[in-house]
Amino acid sequence: MRLHNTLTGTVEPLRPRAEGQLGLYVCGPTVQGPPHFGHARAVIVPDALRRFLEWRGVDVFHVRNVTDVDDKIIDRARAEGRHPAEVAETFTRVWDAQIQALNTLSPHVAPRATGHIPEMIQLIEALLERDAAYVAPPADDAGAGRDVFFRVAAFPAYGKLSGRKPEELRAGVRVEHGEAKEDPVDFVLWKAAKPGEPSWPSPWGAGRPGWHIECSAMATKYLGSDFDIHAGGVDLVFPHHENEIAQYEAATGEPFARHWLHNGHLTLGDDKMSKSEGNIIALDEAIERYGADTLRMFYLQSSYRAPVDFGEDRLREAAAAVERLAGFLRATAHVDAEPDPGLVTDARGQFDEALADDLATPRAHAGLFDLVTRGYEALETGEERLVAGARTAVGELSGVLGYTFEDGGEQSDLVGPLVEELLALREDARARRDFDAADRIRARLNGLGISVEDTPQGARWHRVRV
Ligand SMILES: [Zn+2]
Known part of the structure; x- marks a missing residue:
């Protein structure tokens, strides 16, 4: 299989560390509120990739983290008079339920940041030992804890993922008053606790981890170094993923991840509905309104790397496309001839070729619609084995893409x-x-x-x- 790698900027062969196995890490949610429609893309794209690899017989080990300590979670908890852990727990459940309602395969491990503080501390200690991090002097208003920063100048490869080089970044960064950074491009690894915040003991006093260190620690805990695919939305390339690489590689001297897969954004264009709803469509509402299959079709009919513009018209088209597949399966349910083996083999081959070519889901769908057309033609001419072949292939291959055809009343x-x-x-x-x-x-x-x-x-x- 060939896949675009953000690290090299090219579509290149996917070479897993171990033959027949693949480790996949996907940046998961910060559980500070419910998901919106745009979040679904970063779940559906890796889900389609995983399903395809598993269909090809690859043993995929899928890890998706949960960021359950964060400024926004703390702010929300404060505003609502709740414990931050309660806010995180509530929205972890909300996310799980809604992501499952999209018919996505659950990750094998869903590590929570708060469950991996010792691993993060260990990584920060390794960075300090190698002079790739430093402990800031105590702030005036602080308690006993200290901030710890990553020293970007200590990692010459910084910028290799995003192409953003420290010398260019420095020009654009302003140092906030009272910040204890040596260099404006340095970033926080460990935050000293402010009064009333959740905190954990550390060699630098009570505090909590920065966001980026979570993923470096949790990805490699479950997948080891030099793991196969790290995925996420394109908005995470910089600084989050750049920093994940810098932290792990500077601490260990080992490569972090081989292949970086980034999906494009959902853009909101000037659609009236998205405007009237504050430019955010809640995911549960979108599932309720359109169904999981339609949302999946909406995203997978576009190239995963391209931005997709939200629009009612596009969702209607996606619904019609789902119905075209589902309707064919219904219309041919009575056919019980032996499927034509040549047709099924060809269909599988073309489907495989499309998805192996940088996960070309639009092409894979076009193949399915062709099968539907041929199937209807064969139905008219009474060639039952061809009908059965098209039916078998459409059923199997749309299943590989994750469609269930179960969520609409039309079933x-x-x-x-x-x-x-x-x-x-x-x-x-x-x-x-x-x-x-x-x-x-x-x-x-x-x-x-x-x-x-x-x-x-x-x-x-x-x-x-x-
Ligand atoms: Zn991450």
């Missing part, structure tokens, strides 16, 4: 026939030139979230969950 045994029945009545009305009645039926169906389109072959419908 129930009743909805399809009822809609067909109403469309037949509409057809009768049109035949006797009662266009008012025909339009009324169509409008009522629209009101129920069913879109009707007239084609030369007759009316086609699909369900839009709006």
